[in-house]
Amino acid sequence: MSDQDDDVQKYALGAVAFVVALVVAGVIGLAASRVLHAPKAAGPSNASATTPAETSAVERIYFEVGQDSLPADAIDVLNRVAEAARSSGGTVLISGFHDASGDAAANADLAKRRAQRVQHALEANGVTADHLQLSKPAVTTGDGDTKAARRVELRLQ
Incomplete structure (x- = not known):
């Protein structure tokens, strides 16, 4: 046994x-x-480093006061978002923000121009126009951080 x-x-x-x-x-x-x-991981840039492939993830590009030209640190964000949009076939929602101080129409126009700059940069990076959607410029609310008022947000949907 x-x-x-x-x-x-x-x-x-x-x-x-x-x-x-x-x-x-x-x-x-x-x-x-x-x-x-x-x-x-985020490098030493002003833009957040989240994964755009996630529906809830938001990428941000921060602009200089009164400027609509793309900052140098936007390249990494634009490359990540473009890659994610091309690989997933999703739509990128582009939202420009501004604060409530000063002339509201001028602020909204600046936010719109910033969002359009980002849109054109993504198109130049191979994202087709039918995969990009601009939203109406929005007024920033929150903790009073002036940097937050000078941003464009990108969300892959």
């Missing part, structure tokens, strides 16, 4: 080893999936 008991123990240990191997493989697969789909 001891030979039979040894065989049963070998099969039982083999089954346990198989289950442990499956669990380890699952954990490694989950970790690899999270690494591949994790947001990229």
